[in-house]
Amino acid sequence: MFAQRIDRLTSSLVRDILAAAQRPEVISFAGGLPADEALFRPDATALQALPDVWQYGQSEGEWGLRELVAQRVRALGLACTPEQVLILNGSQQGIDLVAKLMIERETPVLVEAPAYLAALQAFRLFGAECLPVAVDPLAGADLAQFEAQAARARLAYLTPTFQNPSGYCYSDAERDRVAATLDRHDAVLFEDDPYRDLSYEGPAPAPIAGRLHRARWVYQGSFSKTLSPGLRLGYLVAHPDLMPPLIRLKQAADLHSNRLSQHLVMQVLANGALDRHVASVLPLYRARRDAMDAALRRHLGGHASWACPWGGLFFWVRLAGALDTMALMREALQRDLALMPGEAFFQQAAGASYLRLNFSHAAPERIEAGIARLAELLREQLPEAA
Amino acid sequence: MFAQRIDRLTSSLVRDILAAAQRPEVISFAGGLPADEALFRPDATALQALPDVWQYGQSEGEWGLRELVAQRVRALGLACTPEQVLILNGSQQGIDLVAKLMIERETPVLVEAPAYLAALQAFRLFGAECLPVAVDPLAGADLAQFEAQAARARLAYLTPTFQNPSGYCYSDAERDRVAATLDRHDAVLFEDDPYRDLSYEGPAPAPIAGRLHRARWVYQGSFSKTLSPGLRLGYLVAHPDLMPPLIRLKQAADLHSNRLSQHLVMQVLANGALDRHVASVLPLYRARRDAMDAALRRHLGGHASWACPWGGLFFWVRLAGALDTMALMREALQRDLALMPGEAFFQQAAGASYLRLNFSHAAPERIEAGIARLAELLREQLPEAA
Known part of the structure; x- marks a missing residue:
């Protein structure tokens, strides 16, 4: 059936x-x-400051939030305009949308071994052939294996910053090598970065996506780990070529993300409370x-x-x-x-x-x-x- | 690419x-x-009455809301327990989930002609072969054509109550015949019912899903038309056989629906404000x-x-x-x-x-x-x- x-x-x-x-x-x-x-936990003042969010919204997300996200992402070294930002119903939705965009039966997808479980599940659902690259918190990422798998992969899904589950954080040198390899093979990078701000010994190295010169990319983040999961809000930013189909896929998935949460997060980004909260x-x-x-x-x-x-x-x-x-x-x-x-x-x-x-x-x-x-x-x- | x-x-x-x-x-x-x-528009009191919704929630939705939805749906003549309710990020998401559940390349799907545009788009995205059945506000539904297409279809997508775009509402007799036909051919019914409460001349006939004896079914509704689209909340209820994969698909899509909106709608259902608002x-x-x-x-x-x-x-x-x-x-x-x-x-x-x-x-x-x-x-x- x-x-x-x-x-x-x-x-x-x-x-x-x-x-x-x-x-x-x-x-x-x-x-x-x-x-x-x-x-x-947004307080009563934050809730009362909500604008009139009750009509249909834009599939891409609220413009003010897209601007604030673009600003944060630019500070990480990615070229990013607000037009390249898509607000998500949590970053799990980004995995679903990118899988729809890129993966059909037997599409070769480079994944870390171990990798984020729910991403593996989504990729398999769409029929991906997963090509593993070993990552170990003591031994690092196996870059020789990465090179070999990237030659075959159409998409490379990486969580290079405090990976779930291994906790591993790619070094600057590893990030540069990964970027150069993806550029050479023109595989699309899907960099999932929800843990970046939870860094206990100083800032993590800049994202891999900002180190690419040729390969296309999606970079995504989440407010679940830095603010709260109940807000159910994340975002992706992507190479301009990928935005039109991603926005249409978002529209087909749920029209748009929740506007209450978008405005609550917008307040927190605009008034600096996000950084204070993380600190x-x-x-x-x-x-x-x-x-x-x-x-x-x-x-x-x-x-x-x-x-x-x-x-x-x-x-x-x-x-x-x-x-x-x-x-x-x-x-x-x-x-x-x-x-x-x-x-x-x-x-x-x-x-x-x-x-x-x-x-x-x-x-x-x-x-x-x-x-x-x-x-x-x-x-x-x-x-x-x- | x-x-x-x-x-x-x-x-x-x-x-x-x-x-x-x-x-x-x-x-x-x-x-x-x-x-x-x-x-x-929920007022300040409603917003301040929100419980602690900031941690991760259940993929199925908040239990209290599932109970209230089940109660409403039972009043429409469907056998429905809270376990059969899945809360959605708007009913467009139900279309995405059911398409994932049922549709692959060349899956025959019965659709109305005309039909809801965004459903046609989602079904085509997953590769459906759409089998049209004419519906006309003056001539009604073409039940002979329905019979012929239902014999081939795996899924039948209908919006029998004040259809978008035709505005047509199937009569009791048409609903009975459609149910009998689906039972005979064992095609899955996907009944999309967002406009039911916007009835200007008394209650609409009961859903088709409640008239089935054998065929499996998904019935969905929305709070976008009766409350507000910005809440981005809908629900589906389904035959028990379909719930386990639908819940897993929901989890893979976005983990769970927005909890703020779920509790705002729960209040409104519990205190009768939904019905007063619609009236x-x-x-x-x-x-x-x-x-x-x-x-x-x-x-x-x-x-x-x-x-x-x-x-x-x-x-x-x-x-x-x-x-x-x-x-x-x-x-x-x-x-x-x-x-x-x-x-x-x-x-x-x-x-x-x-x-x-x-x-x-x-x-x-x-x-x-x-x-x-x-x-x-x-x-x-x-x-x-x-």
Whole structure:
């Protein structure tokens, strides 16, 4: 009865784990949720300052917001006019629109291994052949593999800044090499950059998109991590050639994005509150990251290796032995601990076993207790590594 | 560079006409915009009553809203639990999700002729073969043709209640026959019902979806026409078999719908304000409809035929002679009059020339002036019919 693509619509593991993790007694490292204390909550004044947003709006987004986004993106080194900005119902929608624009059956798409799960799912839904390039927080991005895959790829999807799940941030030199490779092969770059502002040790290197000379590109960002997910607002900016079909695809998807949220974000960008809010959140997240790093050292020393991420929301932990991390996840849930199995983030089986651990949502004492619980579980499952 | 579907992404005529119609001197019958006076504007109290909506929400929508929608839909005769409700970022999103669920290259899809333009565009984008069934406000739906096309179709997309563009409302007998035919052929019904509440002569007949015994179905509605488009909120309800993949498709599209809007609509449904608001809007729209009907009689008597619609937002005017309505539309715009050419709503060329005229957005005196201007234009273009 359904279209064939529905056979490729894998059950969303994240949904299932997050549903299980709702129980208050569960310590959850599974999601990618901002801390409740870190959410930006527009006050009564902000809500009352909303203009008359009740009629239909533009598919592209509110002009004032497009101007403010263009300004921010230009500050990151991208040539960007307001006409190149498309406001999204969250940056997940950008993945859907770019997939519609570029991907049909067997379109070769370069993806990181590991990669953002919901992007892999969307690309597979449209029939992509995913070409993996290894990224590791300790070893970096495999640029030789990147070169080989870019020669075949039509689209390259990268989250080079504090990647979900690996936490890895490409260096300036890696970004330059990636850009030069894409220029040479004329593959379209899709750079997904939601974590850039959550940087705990100074600014991250400038986006790859601004380093391109020839290849076309889409660059996207989100207000879910810096303000709040409930606003459901993100944006993409793109090479001028890509804008007309992307705007039509947006119109066909939902006519336009929510105007209340657009004006709330517009206020916050215009009056500087976004930057003030992010600055106020960084110490909280830095402390939680440090708490998780310390807990990992204390409890998991012999069982795992990891790099302490300097941005984003995740630790990417490599286990000392081979383990079925899906089974581990289920066993952990039995003990009121939620985590993400590494398998989920790979298109093909990886050579090692990983866990993704979110550090932003749980309070430090819960982080300590959760990692202790994880260590206990690993000692049972990986006795040889104890 | 792009996926092949982009070749089928026709430039959106509506966008272009609506953009041109923005000039204040233009009298516009082109859009489907609610009257500005009829927009529901949540007040400060409503905005201050928003709960803490700033964290990620559920892909399905807020549970309280799903309950309230299920209750309304049950009152229309559909078996519907809250679990069968999916909250949408406007009902255009339902078209995108159902197209993804059901349509791939050459999937036969029964559509009305004329049909809602943005649905035709979305179905073509995914590669549908559209099978037309004639619908005419004077002659009704062609049920013999329906029978023949339903035998081939996998999906049947219908807007049986005050259709956009024709304004036609299927009778109880037509609805029963359509349901029986779909049951016999086991085609999935996609019933799009955004205009139901805008009924100026008493309640419309119950939905077709509630008359099915065997065929699966999706039924969708919108708060854009009854409250305000800026809320960007709609919903679908579906046969239980269709819900799991639809929810996963929603998650892949944008994770979830805007939570501010969901809670604003939840308030309005819970406290009865929706029904009070609709009741207050009906006299305004009825008056505008009557103004347009009178103006058409006064100025277009010899040039055209139409049925005065008893609901919805449009007159569907059949011209007395054959005319290129695209050229007519361009000529009209030169004279500061915006209208929708009938051609746009047909998959294949129709046997006659039509215009779609919206009566909800312009004030009565502008309606009179605009129809006079249209008559003048038609007298030049169709002198034989004068």
